[in-house]
Structures are given as C-alpha cells and as structure tokens.
Amino acid sequence: MVFQKRSSSELEASGGGQVAEMPRVPKSARGKRSVRKKEAQNPPQMSAFDLLATVAGKLLDEGVGSLGNMSAGAPALTACAKDVRVKKEQCDEEMKQFKHEVTDQDSCNESAILPHIVFQRAVNNARNEDPKAKSEAQDKESSMISCTKAELGCNFGVIADRWSPESVESGAFTGDAVASLMPPAPAGFHKNAPEMYNLLDSMDVDVKPPPLVSSDSTGEMPLYGDKVHRSTSLPRVSKGVGFFPVDRDDDDDKSSGCTHPSTTTNKDFRSNCTAEYSRVRKLLTSKYRKVAPARVYKSDLSYSDVDRKPSFRNKKMHYTRQRTQRSTFKRRKLFDRHSVLASEFGTAHGKGNTKKVTGRDSHAVSLEANKGTSSTPFQKSRGSNDCHVKLKIKSFKVPELLVEIPESATVGSLKKTVLEAVTAILGGGLRVGVLHHGKKVRDDNKTLIQAGIGQEDMLDNLGFSLEPNCTQNPQVQAPEDISFLETIDTAEPLARIAPADSSSKHGEVDLSQEFALTPLAMNYQGSDHDSVHSPGGVSSPDKVSTNSRALVPVPAADPNAGAIVPANKSKRSPEQGQRRIRRPFSVAEVEALVLAVEKLGTGRWRDVKLRAFDNAKHRTYVDLKDKWKTLVHTASISPQQRRGEPVPQELLDRVLAAQAYWSQQQAKLQPKTPPLLAEARLLT
C-alpha cells in the first residue's frame, strides 16, 4: 500500500510570515519545500492500526510540517481550486511528475497541495458564488477568499467522493451552503455534503486563550451553558452570600480591555485595528452571529464600523465602567451577534485584538483522500505485483478555521494567525481515524481485509480523518472515547472522528476547572465569556495577555447554550442585527437577582446590574428587568406550567415577596403623600 503524500510547497510556505512555533513540527519540516512524494508500502494484510500509524506518521512527519508551511496565500488555494478541475489523466500524469514543484503561485497545475485551510468566511461567501476561484491576486484578501471558495468546492467534491452516502446520517446539517458550494457533483454528493459541511463548520479556533489555561473564571458559561454547570456539579450558591460578584475593577470590560489574558500558544499578535477591520471580519466570520469580540473596547476605534451608534461618550471616570459595559452591550448587539462563538469563548480579544481565529469543535482535521473525477485522491496502483494497495492522500484539511484579522495586518500576520490556529489544533498531536464507507473503523487490529477494505475502497470508500490528540488535557475526553464519539457520530459521520466532541469537551472541562478553582466566581459571572479577565485571584490575566491570541478551539456549540446557533443560517444577514443568543438564567443568577432586588427594589435595574451582575457582561439591566418580570410571572403560575431549569420555590417565593414589597413602596411614593390608611389597607 502506498501512501503518497505531498506537501504543498506551493504554499508560500509560511516562510514568509512569522512562523509560529509548531510544536511537534520540526522546523525543517516547515518552510517552503518542494513537493514531496512519500510512499509507504504496506502489505494488504496490514491492520487498520498499521494503516493509521502509517498515515499518522506521515502526517507528523511532514504533514504537520506542511501545515506549518501552510499559508493563507491565495496562490496555494488557487492551485487547490484548480485541482478540483484537474482531470484524472492529469492527475496520473502528475503522479509521474511528482517531483515537480509548483513554484508558480499562480499556477494551478499542482494538484497536490496538501494541507488545506478553509477559512470560514469562504463558506459564507462562497455560498452563492461560483466555486471557481479566480485569482484576484492583486487583492490578497479577495484572492484568498475566492481561492478558499474554490478550495471548499474542491474539498467538498472530494468528500463527496470519499464518503459514501450512508455516512451521512445526521440532520444537523443546514445545507444551505452546500449546494452552492459544491461544484456540479455526481449524485450522492449532496448527501455527503452535509457531513462535510458540518465538519467544516464545526471547527472554530479561537485565538483567545483557552479558558483552561486562562484562569479566567468568567469564561462564558452560557456557551457550554447550563450543561457545564450541571455536569460539573458546580456548587451553587444557596444563600445570598457569595453571590455578588466581587467587583473587580480589573474587569476586562474596562476600556483598556487589553488585558485579556491569553493563554496559550500565541504570541502577542496585536495589530492595530483598522476601520477595515469590520469589513474583513465580516467576510471572515459572516457565518457566525457573533464573531466580534465581545469585548471591544470603547477605545477601540477600529470597530467604528460596528458601532453604529456611537454611544460611547465616556463620562466621568466614575462611570467609566458602566459606560463601558453599556458600550459592550451595544457592541455586542450590533456587532458581536455575528459571531457567537468567538465572543462567547471570548477570550483573547484583548488589546485591540484584531485577529481572531475561532475554531469550533472539531479539532479534528479531516483528512481526505482525494479521488474522483477531477482529482485522484487515492491512486490505486496495481502495477506492482502483489496485493499492495496504493493510495494517495492528497490533502488534509482543517475543517474550519475562522480567522479574523484586520486588513491592516500584514500578510505575514495572516499567515501566522492561520498557523497558530492550525497549531492549536494540531499541536497536541494527531491521531488518524479511518473511515470506511463513512464509518469509522475503530478496530485497529483488524487487517484491511478483515475490515472489508479492499482495493476498491482505497479508491472510493476510504477516508481518513485527523483528530487532535487531546491526551494533553486529562480532563478532556479522549477522542478515543468511543461512546462519546458514537454519540456525536451518529449525527455526523465525518465529524465523528472529529474533534468536535473533544473540543466541546474541552470547553466543559475548562470551565469546570475554572470553577473548581474559583467557586465563588461561579455565579453568573462565570457565564460571561466575554470577560476575559480572570476572576478574582484565579487567573493570571496579564501573563497570558501577553500572548495574545492563543488559539482556542471553541467547543462545539453547547446545546444548552444554544450559542452556536446555526452558524449556518445563511439566511440571516451576517451583518448585524442578529438577536442575541438566549442565555437562560441559572439558578445562581436568579438568586443573585432576587437578592439584589430584595435589597434595591424593582425600579433600579441599573443598580441591580451593577451590584449583582457587574461581571456578567451579557446581562444588561434590561435583561435583569425582564428576568424579574418573568420570575414574577413564573412565581404566579403553577409549577407545572413552568419551563426551563426549575427555580427553587423558595426563590420564587422571595420574588413574590420582594415584588409585593417594592410595589407597595412604589405605590407609597407615587401618591406624593401616601395616606397611611391606604397603606394600612394594602398591608392588610
């Protein structure tokens, strides 16, 4: 069996840009290099495990290296796009000419571009466009976009070929984008498309610091939502004590906001935001409702676009905070909505953070063997005597990377950003999954034959996936966890291998850790992803902030959080106007609210907000007011009619009591001179 893998040299090897450290990737592996051809021959009897090992080895060996070389450069993508159209004959020919290196960036002949990075924006933008990538080379960005589109199309096509129809089982797919994305494809394509789409969609890498590292307790819980809460058995504050978040002035919210700690990998990457920023971002993240850094700072003019309502008139320092908060809200409202994920995870936007990469669930990289009419993923070479099967894996694609970067950023920065995103995903090591007819082959000891993988399969029904090796994080559920995979798998065959799971787990884990560390911070604050700052004491804000932009794989959408909402909803105008994601109040939040209202009354929502939810950026005083309204209503209806997370009756009773009390107080005040009698009557 021969695995032929070629690294894309054409990619302007990240050489151009600052290459972020790619752990596990030998430097030598980076940098531009000629197309390489690797072949490994394995007897057909080799077990699936061997196959995996082989692939994995290749990947780590050079595949990753290749990734390191990846560049967002349009040329590479273009080439890729072209690849789609490469005819089989050409491919064959190509095989023979393996050595030939694609040096011409505009050249699209080389079909062997290995690692592909799909920019999420491409998905969005490509939807209604022709997959053909025209190299609008001059404009790097546009070029990149178009190329990406092409690439997408290409990959989809490949995927289609790769995965059998049955592999698509789930319905999660929104499909809206697929059809358009896909180039005219053979039947079955659509069927498969969904998976691919999901896969792609499922991955967002957020540059922000991983919650895990960042001790920021304020990671937004909503994203992982209640689930996290419950799953982690977070301690709930039963009494008012400890409920109120400590007012921390270091609140990230602050205008400076630049102190977001970023935890990991990333180096400081701060580019100045430019007016163009929003535009770029839109392009990049159009798919998400909220991409925006939840925290944009008022000082951040770059977001001007976003702030349609320049309402940030900073007043007295005193109010700075409040204002900021408001600003934040506004921004969120206008801008953030587009990228729920990003903001939710929100972390490292830090200082003028301009670059963001969001990765969602799938850490896994889907590896696809290209094949099919246009390109030949696996080249079966029977030439040789025996039963060796030869297959060529043309590319490993990162499911989806959302990259956000200001236009003012340099190309090098872009490269670096992408690299970081990829690194974050792959840094932990890779695992390879084998898909046969869309189903994951889990038994590593089976021989290919036993697994039913025949020659034909090599060509048509075999797929590979790259999965992040999450062993690093003990808490993270290992991808190996079949059961877990199973769960998700059902829905997304492709994804199954994928990381989405693991990543989501990541998120949960992370949160739990944080909570564990900072029980007090657990309250609603905890749910504030926006806040990057670490909650009292737990975090080490700045240390991280230095490395702004750690890439953080964003956990898969949390069902509870509902945050990740249909990123796919293409319908919505990506621009703004998205409704904020719904974030049910947790019991803890309710309690805090009740407590505050008991103390302050029902007409001082701003104060309530400040007092009890100052750290929960996503809760505006209006939200609190509304919540109170619903609480009062909830308290007045029968428990059977209540929905959502049940609120302890005790709290509801307090709600009614407080409501009654304050209503009365208000009534008293209303009539300038509340007659004692009236009062007495009421009390009665």
Place this chain on the structure above:
DNA sequence: CTTAGGG
C-alpha cells in the same frame, strides 16, 4: 442613559 412596558 435608564425605565417601564409591550412585543
């Protein structure tokens, strides 16, 4: 910007 209410 806050409140208060309706949607």
Place this chain on the structure above:
DNA sequence: CCCTAAG
C-alpha cells in the same frame, strides 16, 4: 430578548 417611548 427586542424595541421604544419617556424622562
């Protein structure tokens, strides 16, 4: 949650 009228 959103939107808006009022203050």
